[in-house]
Each structure stands twice: as C-alpha cells, then as structure tokens.
Amino acid sequence: MLPGEARALSVPTCSAAARCEQSPPHPCFKALICDKIRSAASSTRKAAELPGSSGPLPTGTGTGTGTGTGTGTGTGTGTGRRLLLSTPIFYANGPPHIGHLYSALLADALLRHRRLRAAGTDEHGLKIQQAAAAAGTSPAELCERVSALFRQALTRAGVAYTDFIRTSEPRHQRAVRHFWGALGDAGVLYKGSYEGWYCTPEESFLPESQLAERTDSQGRPCKVSLESGHEVHWTKEENYMFRLSAFRDPLHSWLRDNPRAIFPNSFYQCVLRWLDEDLPDLSVSRERSRLQWGIPVPGDPTQTIYVWVDALVNYLSVLGYPESHGAWWPAVHHVVGKDILKFHALYWPALLLAAGLEPPERILVHSHWTVRGQKMSKSLGNVVEPSVCMGQYGVDGFRYFLLRQGVPERDCDYYDEKVVKLVNSELADALGGLLNRSTAPSINPSNTYPRFSEPCFPKVLDCREAKGTGRACAEDYELMAAVASLPAQVDSYFQGFQIYKALECIAQCVRQTNGFFQRHRPWKLDRRDAGEQLWLDTILHVTLECLRVYGMLLQPVVPHMADKLLSRLGVGPGERGLTGLTFLARYDGKPCPFEGRQLGPDTGILFHRLGKSETVKRKQEAQVPDKQLL
Incomplete structure (x- = not known):
C-alpha cells in the first residue's frame, strides 16, 4: 500500500495500475543507466534517434569524452544531450526474482548502446531490520549478502550497468540529509501525530478499505492487507509530515504540460484519477525507537527518515547531488513496476518540486509476472529465480523470452513449457536453423557472402509486376519490403516502450525469410549451370542480408547471440550500428560492402534447442550458486 495515507482515505481502484503482489512495493538495489547521446546536426550517426548506439557498449571506467556514445563510465563531456535511465530501487530483504530482472532488462535493452550508468539497492527500513533479525544477522550483513545476489544476477544477465548504488552508502546518506534540509527550508515539513494500520512488509499505512478480517496461524483473529495478505498492526506515533496536499495543482500542471511523462498512457490516466481523489499529507519519518536501520532525521535523533x-x-x-547532479537532471527516465507507480508518479515529483527540482523527464511503467496464473509467493513456493532460469534456458534465451512476452500494459504469465516452446521455435529453429542452412558448406562451399544478381531479382515498382521479369516472385518482393521497413518499425516500438512488438515484427520477418529459402530450395539448384549458380547466389545473398539485419536489430535484446550471428556473417564490430542501417543495397543498384567477403568462422549452433530432460537438469544445476551466497 502507500505510505502516510489516513485510514479513511479511499484508494481508487485502477485496473491498469493495480498492484501486483509478487513483490513488496519497495526499492532495494538500483540500476541507473545513463549516457550522453550525440545528437548534433553535423553528426552522421544520431544515436538519440534510435534505441541503440552505433557501436559496442563501452566498458571502461573513468570520465567519458563525447564521441558517438562516449567511452568510460563517468559522466562524460561533449556535445549532445545526456540521458539517465534507471531501474527501480530493489528492496534488499531477499534474493532477486524475474520481476526484478525484467525491469533491468527493459532498461538494458532500451539504452544498451548508449551506456548504462548505475544500479543499486535500498537497504533501509523496518522490513530490512526485521528480516535481518529473523536471519540471525545484522541489517548491514544481510544487505551485503543480498546486494551480492543482485549484482550477480544483473551481471550474469548481461545488464551492463556502470554504477550500483546502495542506500547505505555514505554518498547517498549525505544526499538524503541535504534533500531533507531542502524540504525543511521550503516549509513543507511539519511534525504531527499519526496513527493507523501499518503493514511492515509494505512499509506503509493502509486504510480500512484495504483490509480484511482473517485468522492467523494460532487461530486468533487479525487484520491483513487485501492486496498482499500480510498482517497489519495498529500503530500510533509522532512523525514528520510532508504537505503533499499542497502539490495537487503543480502535479496537475506537470502532467498536463507533459502528456508523455508517464507511459503507457493507461498509467498516465490512472495517475490523473489519483489526483482527482483525496491527496492527504504524507508521513515521511518513523520513530527511531521502532526503526533504527535508516538515516536519522537531521537535528532530531528520535526520528528516522x-x-x-x-x-x-x-x-x-x-x-x-547536491553538487554535480545538474549535469544530468532532469533528463532521467525511470523504469518501474506498476506496484510502485504512486511513489514515482505522485510522491517523488511532489518531493522534487518542493525541493526546487524538476520532475523526471519520463516514467516508463511495466506490469508484472504471474506463474501459471498465480502471483509469485514464497508461501506458494512458485518464486522464479533468474539464476535458475538463466541456467535452464541460457542468458540470451531467457532475456529473449522476458522481453518478447512481457507487455507493459498487462500482467504476463510464466511457465517453463512456454519458455521452451518460444525459444526453440524462434531462436533455435527459425533464426538458428536459417543461419545454419544458408551457411552450410554443402550449399555455400566457398564460405563467402555471395553476389546478388539483378537479372534474377530485378527492381520493380510493384511486387505484382514481378511475374515473368526474373526468378523472384511476388512473395519475395513482399519479404524485401518487410525487411527494408523493419529497422524503422523496430525503432518506433523501442521509442514507444513496446519492445515486445519490435521482437514480434522481427520474428515475423524471420518466418518470411525461412519461407523464401524453403520456397526456392537452393539445395536443389545445379551449380554447374551458370544461370542456376546466379540464382543460387542471389538466394543466399538475400538470406544473409536478412540475417544481418535481424542480428543487428537483436543486439539490445540478445547481445551474445547477436554477436555470434554477426561474426559468422563476417560483420565487423564497426559495422553494426543501427543508424543508417541498409538492406539489400544491390537491389537499388548500390554497392554492398559485404558482397564477396569471406564469412566468419563457424563457431557452432547459434542456439541449441531445449529439451525437457535437459532443462530439468540445467535447473537442478543452476540452483546451487544463489543458495551458497545466501
């Protein structure tokens, strides 16, 4: 639920943003992703216009210099605008699940070619304090262990963050104290008595309308949260309050002037509805006697922020913050789950405005994952751990599944058979099979990028004119048109926070290309016949050109597999940029830089098919690392 809400507050029901109960609505470790983007008119590669960059992801450390997407992990200097993309702040009371990874993958894919700049965890709060006590350890030791799990999961998943921030770090505590001082100077804080039903796992007070009567394990009556089922306790204490009620009009103005500030639109509309409801002042501290694990209120050691x-x-x-944040803020895009929408779309902008800062540029909201139609829950034993899944399906396989099946506007369902079916069909069979068949020594003995024959595939204004003009048929021209328009389509979907639609378009084109290859049966053609050889080479040229485009467009989603595909085609690291991506240049009478080039070495199957027995074995083997860390 939400912090500081009075018991009488009626929380509006919004199906678009109803909280998913698979995880507590708290931040923990945060992955912030940022990069400066060169967008000067003189630049020949405007990375700001595309979801990816025109080169490989920078991996150095230090201060970047503004060339293309920059190098290093510092804030960087140079021409163009900067942009920071952040994951949620994951809560450090337990190991990561696929919901955490999904947020990070969305951020990673959106800005993979620009530069990732930060990731981190929230390590304060009563829930951390209680979890540590239950584990027989200190909050600091618990956070250290869980933080390691998040780092491991993100690194293994190929999430290339450049900073991983923890709320227990001195730099963060200093920033919080300064921010609190700014709120105090603005006159928006006051001390008042507060009471209500408090839910520790959700770190918030709940109104009566969000409670239900239940019986605990001892058979005693108790109240629980309707949404999470967690037990609540009546709490009365003196807290500092934030005058949230004074910011209704400023928040309305911000949203009215920035209709794409919250995306997808269903969540934007939900926030507008919240603003039309009661907007009570917010409790922004807790008594120190009850909550020691956190930052003390400056000047009042009896309270914890x-x-x-x-x-x-x-x-x-x-x-x-507070010295150098101006180089980046407010060019920030937050990627968050719908369960923490209110915190990020109402409370955070109001706090920023009160402190004299602008709200973030955009808030990108996604829904959550269920497991066979049920919420993820430790009690149900159905929490899906990323490390297990990556061992089961491979890193790229699992990345692809989450980004292909995840739809920001609605909850998505997970089960093992669904993953196996998807990655086998689209990665192993359709994409991998096409690469294997078109580069096999039996069909391409010279191991080269074959030449394109214009007489075999003549240029036409209308695909219906294709009949009788060459060897290509109308369906072939439809394929060519689909792949030619694919980069713009994919870019549009990335910009619209619809990665799943971009992948759907790519998958459809891959299917069409397989149809093209199967339709013309190049393995049946006689190389000894000059005409047949020209047509065979043209079929292979078109197929490899399609594969090259798919490999380049898939780089933000399945970076390792895309690298393997492009390397097999002989596409060098400097030839993988998305800006100015060409397709079948020879069809337009232009030279193709790859034509006649030697293909790269065959490093084996692009993506191995997954069998039931194999995935079970991988799952069992993958369960060891995280358990040892805990």
Missing part, C-alpha cells in the same frame, strides 16, 4: 523518501533520493545521489 522514512524508507521511501530515503530510497527515492537514490536517483539523485548517484548523480552527485
């Missing part, structure tokens, strides 16, 4: 205020400032502390 509320975990969500502490955590949200994380987005500023990673940028060097």
Whole structure:
C-alpha cells in the first residue's frame, strides 16, 4: 500500500495500475543507466534517434569524452544531450526474482548502446531490520549478502550497468540529509501525530478499505492487507509530515504540460484519477525507537527518515547531488513496476518540486509476472529465480523470452513449457536453423557472402509486376519490403516502450525469410549451370542480408547471440550500428560492402534447442550458486 495515507482515505481502484503482489512495493538495489547521446546536426550517426548506439557498449571506467556514445563510465563531456535511465530501487530483504530482472532488462535493452550508468539497492527500513533479525544477522550483513545476489544476477544477465548504488552508502546518506534540509527550508515539513494500520512488509499505512478480517496461524483473529495478505498492526506515533496536499495543482500542471511523462498512457490516466481523489499529507519519518536501520532525521535523533523518501533520493545521489547532479537532471527516465507507480508518479515529483527540482523527464511503467496464473509467493513456493532460469534456458534465451512476452500494459504469465516452446521455435529453429542452412558448406562451399544478381531479382515498382521479369516472385518482393521497413518499425516500438512488438515484427520477418529459402530450395539448384549458380547466389545473398539485419536489430535484446550471428556473417564490430542501417543495397543498384567477403568462422549452433530432460537438469544445476551466497 502507500505510505502516510489516513485510514479513511479511499484508494481508487485502477485496473491498469493495480498492484501486483509478487513483490513488496519497495526499492532495494538500483540500476541507473545513463549516457550522453550525440545528437548534433553535423553528426552522421544520431544515436538519440534510435534505441541503440552505433557501436559496442563501452566498458571502461573513468570520465567519458563525447564521441558517438562516449567511452568510460563517468559522466562524460561533449556535445549532445545526456540521458539517465534507471531501474527501480530493489528492496534488499531477499534474493532477486524475474520481476526484478525484467525491469533491468527493459532498461538494458532500451539504452544498451548508449551506456548504462548505475544500479543499486535500498537497504533501509523496518522490513530490512526485521528480516535481518529473523536471519540471525545484522541489517548491514544481510544487505551485503543480498546486494551480492543482485549484482550477480544483473551481471550474469548481461545488464551492463556502470554504477550500483546502495542506500547505505555514505554518498547517498549525505544526499538524503541535504534533500531533507531542502524540504525543511521550503516549509513543507511539519511534525504531527499519526496513527493507523501499518503493514511492515509494505512499509506503509493502509486504510480500512484495504483490509480484511482473517485468522492467523494460532487461530486468533487479525487484520491483513487485501492486496498482499500480510498482517497489519495498529500503530500510533509522532512523525514528520510532508504537505503533499499542497502539490495537487503543480502535479496537475506537470502532467498536463507533459502528456508523455508517464507511459503507457493507461498509467498516465490512472495517475490523473489519483489526483482527482483525496491527496492527504504524507508521513515521511518513523520513530527511531521502532526503526533504527535508516538515516536519522537531521537535528532530531528520535526520528528516522522514512524508507521511501530515503530510497527515492537514490536517483539523485548517484548523480552527485547536491553538487554535480545538474549535469544530468532532469533528463532521467525511470523504469518501474506498476506496484510502485504512486511513489514515482505522485510522491517523488511532489518531493522534487518542493525541493526546487524538476520532475523526471519520463516514467516508463511495466506490469508484472504471474506463474501459471498465480502471483509469485514464497508461501506458494512458485518464486522464479533468474539464476535458475538463466541456467535452464541460457542468458540470451531467457532475456529473449522476458522481453518478447512481457507487455507493459498487462500482467504476463510464466511457465517453463512456454519458455521452451518460444525459444526453440524462434531462436533455435527459425533464426538458428536459417543461419545454419544458408551457411552450410554443402550449399555455400566457398564460405563467402555471395553476389546478388539483378537479372534474377530485378527492381520493380510493384511486387505484382514481378511475374515473368526474373526468378523472384511476388512473395519475395513482399519479404524485401518487410525487411527494408523493419529497422524503422523496430525503432518506433523501442521509442514507444513496446519492445515486445519490435521482437514480434522481427520474428515475423524471420518466418518470411525461412519461407523464401524453403520456397526456392537452393539445395536443389545445379551449380554447374551458370544461370542456376546466379540464382543460387542471389538466394543466399538475400538470406544473409536478412540475417544481418535481424542480428543487428537483436543486439539490445540478445547481445551474445547477436554477436555470434554477426561474426559468422563476417560483420565487423564497426559495422553494426543501427543508424543508417541498409538492406539489400544491390537491389537499388548500390554497392554492398559485404558482397564477396569471406564469412566468419563457424563457431557452432547459434542456439541449441531445449529439451525437457535437459532443462530439468540445467535447473537442478543452476540452483546451487544463489543458495551458497545466501
């Protein structure tokens, strides 16, 4: 639920943003992803116009210099605008699940070619304190162990963050104290008595309308959260309050002037509806006697700054707030789950405005994952761990599944058979099979990028004119048109936070290309006949050109597999940019830089098919690392 809401508050029901109960609505470790983007008119490669960059992801450390997407992991200098993309702040009370990874993968794919700049965890709050006590350890030790799990999961999944910030770090605590001081100077904080039903796992007070009567394990009556099922306890204490009620009009103005500030639109509309409801002042501290694990209120050692205020400032502390954040803020895009929408779309912008800062540029919201139609829950034993899945399906296989099946506007369902069916069909069979068949020594003994024959595939204004003009048929021209328009389509979907639609378009084109290859049966053609050889080479040229485009467009999603595909085609690292991506240049009478070039070495099957027995074995083997770390 939400912090600081009075018991009488009626929380509006919004199906588009109803909380998914698979994880507590708290940040924890945060992956912030940022890069400066060269977008000067004189640049021949405007990375700002595309979801990816025109080169490989920078991996160095230090200060970047503005060339293309920059190098290094520092803030960088140079021409163009900067952009920071952040994951949610994952809560450090337990190991990561696929919901955490999904957020990080969305951020990673959106800006993979620009540069990732930060990731981190929220390590304060009563829930951390209680989880540590239950584990027989200190909060600091618990956070250290869980932080390692998140780092491991993100690194293994290929999420190339360049900073991983923890709310227990000195740089963050200093930023929080300064931010609190700014709120105090603005006169938006006051001390008042607060009471209500408090849910520790959700770190928030719940109104009566969000509670239900239940019986606990001892048979005693109790109240629980309707949404999560967690037990609540009546709490009365003196807290500092934030005058949220004073920011209704400023928030309305911000959203009215920025209709794409919250995306998808269904979540934007939901926030507008929230603004039309009651907007009570917010409790922003807790009594120190009850919550020691957190940052003390400056000047009042009896109070601890509320975990969500502490955590949200994380987005500023990673940028060097209060000194150097201005180089980046407010060019920030937050990627968050719908369960924390209210924190990021109402409370955070209001706090920023109160502190004299602008709200973030965009808030990109996604829905959550269920497992066979049920919410993920430890009690149900159905929590899906990323490390297990990556061992089961491979890193790229699991990345592809989450980004291909995840739809921001609605919850998506997970089960093992669904993953196996998808990756086998689209990665192993359709894409991998096409690469294997078109580069096999039996069909391409010279291991080269064959030449294109214009007489075999003549240029036509209308695919219906194709009949009788060459060897290509109308369906072949339809394929060519589909692949030629694919880069723009994919770019549009990335810009619209619809990666799943981009992958759907790619998968459809891959199917069409397989149809093209199967339709013309190049293995049946006689190389000894000059005419047949020209047509055979043309078929292979078109197929490899299609594969090259697919490999380049898939780089943000399945980076290792895309690299393997492009390397097999002989496409060098400097030839993999998305801006100015060409397709079948010879059809337009232009030279093709790959024609006649030697293909790269055959490094084996692009993606191995997954069998049931194999995935079970992988799953069992993959369960060991995280358990050892815990």
